[in-house]
Amino acid sequence: MRYLFLFLLTISAAHAQDFVWTPGLQRAYADLQKLKVQSAKQALTTEIGQNGVRIFLDDYADMLLLVTSDDDRAFATLSDREDDRLDALKKLDNNSPWQRVFLAEVRLHWAFSKLKFGKELSAxxxxxxxxxxxxxxxxLFPNFLPTYKSLGTLHVMIGSVPDNYSWVANLLGLHGNIKQGQQELQRAQQDPTFQLEARLIDLMVRAYVLKFGDSDEQALQQLVSEHADNxxxxxxxxxxxxxxxxxxxALAYLTKRPMSSAYQSLPVIENILGDIYLQKGDYATATTHFRQFxxxxxxxNFLKDSYYKLFLCQWLAPNQIDVQAAPLLQKVLAVGRTTVESDKAAQKFAEAYFKKGASPNQKILMRARLASDGGFTDSALAYLRPYSDANFSLTPEKAEYNYRLxxxxxxxxxxxxxxxxxxxxLALSEPDQLSFGATAALQLGYIYQQKNDRTHARSFFQKALSFKHHxxxxxxxxxxRAGLSGL
Structure with missing residues (x-):
C-alpha cells in the first residue's frame, strides 16, 4: 500500500507540471500578443518538457504567421501540426481545467487559419x-475564467447566425446568443492571463456585430494608448x-504603430493605407500603397480588392480615360480568390462593369460613397451637392443618391x-428589395432609438429585417436584431 501511495504521488506531481505558466512562457505570450513572433519563438525553444502552455503558444505562433502572411506554401508545410498538438495535449492531465481550454484554442487557431485559405468545411x-x-x-469548472474568452466569442457567433440558418446550429448542438456571449466576454476580462484578448474581442463584437458607440471608441483609444508597443x-x-x-x-493608429524589425510583417497594412487615401481622394498616394502591398x-486574398482599388484610383481621377483603367479591372478577374468579402465585392463590380458598362453617375456616387465611408463628410457632401434626385434616371442610382446623403x-x-x-x-428600394433600403431602415432605427422614440425605432429595425435578399x-x-433587443 505504501508503494502504491508513493506511485500515486509521483503521478500527481508529474501532472502538476502539465500546465505551468513559467516566467518565460508568460513573456512569450506577451510578445505574441504584440506580434513579436520571432522573439516569442526563440523564448519557447528554451522551455523543456511537455508543458501544455508551451504547446498552446507554439500553435499560437504558427497561427499568427499563417494569418499575417496568407502564404499557401507555409500553410501546406505547417497544417499537419494541428493533429500533433491535439494528440500531445490529450496525453496531459484531463483533470486540469487548462486541458480542454487549450484543446479548444488549438482548434480555433486552425479554424481561423483554414478560413483564410478557403478551407471552410474543415474550419x-x-x-x-x-x-x-x-x-x-x-x-466541469464553472469558475475557471479562461474558458469564457473563446466560449463567449462562440456564443456571439452563434447568436449572429441568420434566422434561416439557426436550425443548423441547433441540429449541431450549438446554443448561444449575443447577450450571453457579451456577458461571458466581460467575465473573461477579470482573468489576468486573457484579459487583453478578451477586451479586444469585446470591442470587435461591438464594432462588427452591434453598434459601435462613442464610449466604445473611447475604450478602444484607451486600450491602444495603454499598449503603445503592441x-x-x-x-x-x-x-x-x-x-x-x-x-x-485609423490613419493615426497606423502612423503611430511600432515599426521595428522585431515585429511580424503585416503587408495588409499597405492595403488599408491605400483604402484610406482612396477615401480621401488622394489617388497618387493610394496607388503607391496598393502597389507596395x-x-x-x-x-x-486581397489581390482582387487591390487591383479593383487601383482601377478606382485611375477611373475616379480627373481627366482620366476609362479605357486606360480597364486593364486593372481585367486583373481582378484573373488573380486571387474570393474568400474574403472585399475580394467578392471586387469580383462582382468587375463582372458588372464588363457586362453593362458604367454611367457617369456611378463615378459621382462612388466618390461620395468612398468619402462618406471614411468619415470625410465635407468632401462627400461637396460631391453630391451639385446634383438632385432628378439627375439620376435609374432607380438604384436614385436610391443610392438618397442613401448617401x-x-x-x-x-x-x-x-x-x-x-x-x-x-x-427606403421607399425607392423596397419594390426591388435593394440593399440601400435595408441599410436605410437600419440607420432610421438607430436615429429614432437615439431620439428615444421606441415605436418608430422598432418599426424600422423590423423593416430592415424584412428585406429578404441583399x-x-x-x-x-x-x-x-441587436437594436430590437436593446429596446
Whole structure:
C-alpha cells in the first residue's frame, strides 16, 4: 500500500507540471500578443518538457504567421501540426481545467487559419469541436475564467447566425446568443492571463456585430494608448475605426504603430493605407500603397480588392480615360480568390462593369460613397451637392443618391436632415428589395432609438429585417436584431 501511495504521488506531481505558466512562457505570450513572433519563438525553444502552455503558444505562433502572411506554401508545410498538438495535449492531465481550454484554442487557431485559405468545411468542424470542449469545461469548472474568452466569442457567433440558418446550429448542438456571449466576454476580462484578448474581442463584437458607440471608441483609444508597443492592437484599432467610418483615426493608429524589425510583417497594412487615401481622394498616394502591398504580399486574398482599388484610383481621377483603367479591372478577374468579402465585392463590380458598362453617375456616387465611408463628410457632401434626385434616371442610382446623403447628414450629427433622405432611399428600394433600403431602415432605427422614440425605432429595425435578399443581409440582420433587443 505504501508503494502504491508513493506511485500515486509521483503521478500527481508529474501532472502538476502539465500546465505551468513559467516566467518565460508568460513573456512569450506577451510578445505574441504584440506580434513579436520571432522573439516569442526563440523564448519557447528554451522551455523543456511537455508543458501544455508551451504547446498552446507554439500553435499560437504558427497561427499568427499563417494569418499575417496568407502564404499557401507555409500553410501546406505547417497544417499537419494541428493533429500533433491535439494528440500531445490529450496525453496531459484531463483533470486540469487548462486541458480542454487549450484543446479548444488549438482548434480555433486552425479554424481561423483554414478560413483564410478557403478551407471552410474543415474550419467549421474545428469550431464545432472547440465549442463542445469549452461547453464541457464550463460544466466541469464553472469558475475557471479562461474558458469564457473563446466560449463567449462562440456564443456571439452563434447568436449572429441568420434566422434561416439557426436550425443548423441547433441540429449541431450549438446554443448561444449575443447577450450571453457579451456577458461571458466581460467575465473573461477579470482573468489576468486573457484579459487583453478578451477586451479586444469585446470591442470587435461591438464594432462588427452591434453598434459601435462613442464610449466604445473611447475604450478602444484607451486600450491602444495603454499598449503603445503592441502592433496587433494598432492594426485592429485601425480596422475597427475604418469599419465605423473614422478613417482619420485609423490613419493615426497606423502612423503611430511600432515599426521595428522585431515585429511580424503585416503587408495588409499597405492595403488599408491605400483604402484610406482612396477615401480621401488622394489617388497618387493610394496607388503607391496598393502597389507596395502587391509587391510584398505572398498570399491570394486581397489581390482582387487591390487591383479593383487601383482601377478606382485611375477611373475616379480627373481627366482620366476609362479605357486606360480597364486593364486593372481585367486583373481582378484573373488573380486571387474570393474568400474574403472585399475580394467578392471586387469580383462582382468587375463582372458588372464588363457586362453593362458604367454611367457617369456611378463615378459621382462612388466618390461620395468612398468619402462618406471614411468619415470625410465635407468632401462627400461637396460631391453630391451639385446634383438632385432628378439627375439620376435609374432607380438604384436614385436610391443610392438618397442613401448617401442620408448617411452623410447622419455622420454629421444632423439626424433631422438625414431622415427624409433615408426614408426616400427606403421607399425607392423596397419594390426591388435593394440593399440601400435595408441599410436605410437600419440607420432610421438607430436615429429614432437615439431620439428615444421606441415605436418608430422598432418599426424600422423590423423593416430592415424584412428585406429578404441583399448582399449585406447577415450584417444588417445582426445589427437590427441587436437594436430590437436593446429596446
Amino acid at each position: 467549421s468542424w474545428d469550431v464545432i469541436r472547440a465549442y463542445k470542449l469549452l461547453s464541457e469545461n464550463q460544466k 502592433l496587433l492592437l494598432h492594426f485592429f484599432g485601425a480596422t475597427i475605426e475604418q469599419k465605423n467610418g473614422h478613417s482619420e483615426q 502587391l509587391a510584398t504580399y505572398k498570399g491570394q 442620408g448617411r452623410i447628414y447622419q455622420r454629421r450629427n444632423e439626424p433631422d436632415s438625414a431622415i427624409p433622405y433615408l426614408n426616400r432611399a 448582399e449585406y443581409k447577415n450584417s444588417v440582420d445582426n445589427k437590427a
